[in-house]
Amino acid sequence: MAITSANQLELLQTAEAVAREKMIDPGLVIEAMEESLARAAKSRYGAEMDIRVSIDRKTGRATFTRVRTVVEDEELENYQAEMTVQQAKQYMADPQVGDTYVEEVPPVDMGRIAAQSAKQVILQKVREAERDRQYEEFKDRAGTIINGVVKREEYGNVIVDVGQGEGILRRNEKIGRESYRPNDRIRCYIKDVRREQRGPQIFLSRTDPQFMAELFKMEVPEIYEGIIEIKAVARDPGSRAKIAVISYDGGIDPVGACVGMRGSRVQAVVNELQGEKIDIIPWNEDQPTFLVNALQPAEVSKVVLDEEAERIEVVVPDEQLSLAIGRRGQNVRLASQLTGLDIDIMTEEEESARRQKEFEERTKLFVDTLDLDEFFAQLLVSEGFTNLEEVAYVEIDELLVIDGVDEDTANELQARARDVLEAQAKAALEKARELGAEDSLISFEGLTPQMVQALAEDDVKTLEEFATCADWELAGGWTSVDGERVKDDGILEPFDVSLEEAQHMVMTARVLLGWVDPAELEAEEASEEVETQADA
Numbered sequence: 023m024a025i026t027s028a029n030q031l032e033l034l035q036t037a038e039a040v041a042r043e044k045m046i047d048p049g050l051v052i053e054a055m056e057e058s059l060a061r062a063a064k065s066r067y068g069a070e071m072d073i074r075v076s077i078d079r080k081t082g083r084a085t086f087t088r089v090r091t092v093v094e095d096e097e098l099e100n101y102q103a104e105m106t107v108q109q110a111k112q113y114m115a116d117p118q119v120g121d122t123y124v125e126e127v128p129p130v131d132m133g134r135i136a137a138q139s140a141k142q143v144i145l146q147k148v149r150e151a152e153r154d155r156q157y158e159e160f161k162d163r164a165g166t167i168i169n170g171v172v173k174r175e176e177y178g179n180v181i182v183d184v185g186q187g188e189g190i191l192r193r194n195e196k197i198g199r200e201s202y203r204p205n206d207r208i209r210c211y212i213k214d215v216r217r218e219q220r221g222p223q224i225f226l227s228r229t230d231p232q233f234m235a236e237l238f239k240m241e242v243p244e245i246y247e248g249i250i251e252i253k254a255v256a257r258d259p260g261s262r263a264k265i266a267v268i269s270y271d272g273g274i275d276p277v278g279a280c281v282g283m284r285g286s287r288v289q290a291v292v293n294e295l296q297g298e299k300i301d302i303i304p305w306n307e308d309q310p311t312f313l314v315n316a317l318q319p320a321e322v323s324k325v326v327l328d329e330e331a332e333r334i335e336v337v338v339p340d341e342q343l344s345l346a347i348g349r350r351g352q353n354v355r356l357a358s359q360l361t362g363l364d365i366d367i368m369t370e371e372e373e374s375a376r377r378q379k380e381f382e383e384r385t386k387l388f389v390d391t392l393d394l395d396e397f398f399a400q401l402l403v404s405e406g407f408t409n410l411e412e413v414a415y416v417e418i419d420e421l422l423v424i425d426g427v428d429e430d431t432a433n434e435l436q437a438r439a440r441d442v443l444e445a446q447a448k449a450a451l452e453k454a455r456e457l458g459a460e461d462s463l464i465s466f467e468g469l470t471p472q473m474v475q476a477l478a479e480d481d482v483k484t485l486e487e488f489a490t491c492a493d494w495e496l497a498g499g500w501t502s503v504d505g506e507r508v509k510d511d512g513i514l515e516p517f518d519v520s521l522e523e524a525q526h527m528v529m530t531a532r533v534l535l536g537w538v539d540p541a542e543l544e545a546e547e548a549s550e551e552v553e554t555q556a557d558a
Contacts, residue, residue: 052077054146059084067127070102086129092121156187157222160215167236168226172206182208182226189224197228197296198260209294211236228295229259237294238265241287242280250276253305256359260296264316264356268305277302301356309361310334316357320346323370327363334361340369384408391442392435401425414439450475458483466534468527473514480513489531496524 038048059075063086067073072089090103092110110117113125170182170189178193180202191210202208210226211233227233235252244250249271257263269276280302281288288300306312310325313334324337338346346367347354358365368376381403388399391410401424407413413421414436421432450471454464457478462485464474482488497519498512514524532538 049079052079056084059086063127068102070100072103073127084129086127087124088127090123092117092119092123094119153222157215157217159186160184160212160222160224161217164212164215165232165236166212167209167233167240168212169207169209170226172202172204172208174204175202180208182210184224187222187224189226191226191228195225195227195229197298200228200296229257231255231257231263234263234265234291234295234298234300237291238280238287241282241290244269244271244274244276244279249274250279254360254362256356257298258352258356260298262299262301262352262356263295264301264303264360266303266305266312266316266360277304303360309363313357313361313363313365316360317346317353320353322346324373334363335366335368335373337368337370337373340371343367343369388413392438398426410439410443414443447471454478460484462486463488466527466531468523468530470517473517473519476513476516482513485531486535489528489535489537491524491528493521493525493528496528497521 056075056077059077060073063073063075064071067088072091074087074089076085076087077083078085090105090110092107092114093104095106095108098104098106105123107117107119110121110123113123114121117123168184168189170184173181173183173188175181180191180193180196182189182191189210189212191208195213210228211230212224213227213230214225216223216225232255234257235255238252239245242250245252245267250267250269252265253268254266255263256265265280267276267280269279279287288302292298292300301318303312303315303318306315310327313325313336314322317336317338320338320342322336322338326335326337336346345353348356354365354367381400384403384407385396385399387409388394388402388407389396392399392413394402402413405420405424407416416436418429418432418436421427421435422429427435447470451464451474454471454475454477457475459474459478460483463469463477463483464471466485466488469477477483477488482491491513494510494512496512496514498515499510499521512519512524519527529538533540
């Protein structure tokens with residue numbers, strides 16, 4: 023097939039037709055044609071030659087050219103596509119390295135094989151352009167809802183026609199035992215769009231918590247307008263869900279707005295989610311209050327929050343325990359997802375037993391160490407004293423408020439407590455030295471003898487070894503393993519050393535050792551303080 027004047031315009035017409043059908047730029051189709059013709063020409067003139075084809079966008083005329091590049095003598099490798107400066111003088115007035123010499127060559131007469139090859143190149147280029155267009159169209163739609171039509175089901179995965187492409191709804195992203203037939207209409211959440219070798223992959227979901235949030239945004243105008251905000255969502259797909267909302271307009275009740283007149287708005291979402299029960303909960307900045315709301319319909323008697331560990335203890339009446347936990351732990355699990363806290367639920371009876379155990383342990387501590395009778399030790403615990411340090415170094419007035427304690431008794435109590443603490447410190451120091459703790463660590467400000475002993479038992483015996491510790495290794499912390507929070511025990515955690523205190527001690531040690539410039543440290547701390555104030 024020769025490129026003659028009779029079919030020159032057909033090239034442009036074909037390019038236009040393909041571009042309209044695939045909804046891509048006609049220029050991309052013409053570029054594909056140019057590449058395919060160039061490849062066919064190379065098979066005619068030789069693969070070593072640099073043959074290029076240019077199609078006129080107005081007339082459709084295809085121009086075939088051979089390009090040769092001027093190179094240094096020692097760099098000449100391809101005689102068909104390169105030439106030296108001396109050789110170039112035959113064709114050019116003043117050739118320089120890097121110049122190109124272009125000459126037109128006769129159009130090729132493509133045989134059947136060459137024509138088939140050209141067709142494959144064009145089809146490949148068109149497919150690539152189509153994939154790029156699909157990716158560009160859908161990449162910014164991740165996180166939104168899309169309506170589609172079911173095309174087929176493969177091994178439990180549903181292939182969905184989403185207009186200018188196909189999406190996949192994996193079986194683990196379907197609600198319960200949903201099943202679909204070809205041509206069923208389906209509404210999904212675009213979870214992710216990835217560019218892959220076989221084309222853009224559009225991953226859909228009906229179980230993602232944000233699918234429910236987007237459905238509420240469609241049903242509740244106040245959410246779409248920003249008057250009400252969805253702060254958190256937790257779902258057990260197909261069974262139950264909790265959604266926390268807040269209103270920025272004092273005159274609008276966020277829960278009522280999401281429920282709608284006679285429950286019309288929430289019912290529309292429930293119907294889409296195959297009857298999933300939805301608890302709409304008012305958001306509160308105060309975490310304990312928010313948790314009480316999140317555990318509805320169970321009643322909560324008491325909440326104890328451990329902010330550092332991101333754990334919370336909830337005390338409920340005995341008869342409310344099963345309701346608070348929910349069927350198969352569903353209620354407490356959703357409340358935990360909603361608040362981002364690990365929740366321990368106990369009954370009032372269990373909490374009372376735990377408090378009694380703590381009371382007995384502290385009473386025994388004071389009886390054994392301070393040589394007190396049980397009644398007097400119980401008085402100390404009842405007044406809130408939990409350890410020897412509090413007794414030894416508290417203001418004496420706080421001891422005088424205890425019934426039967428005069429100034430002499432208070433002084434005697436503190437003297438006994440200090441003697442015990444000094445003896446414990448001496449014993450800990452001797453043990454630390456036996457384990458090999460060096461004076462550089464023992465004399466480091468901020469570490470008690472008991473802390474030094476604990477460090478030495480963990481094979482941290484020098485200031486250098488202490489300076490290499492991470493703050494969480496000293497103070498402890500929490501990490502996530504397979505979606506569950508796991509406790510990391512810290513060496514100094516029994517001494518109530520916080521992460522901030524651990525970090526300060528480690529940095530101070532590094533400054534003393536000359537590892538860190540104190541000026542840089544001060545500048546960094548000042549910068550962090552400015553950022554904190556700006557955030558506030």
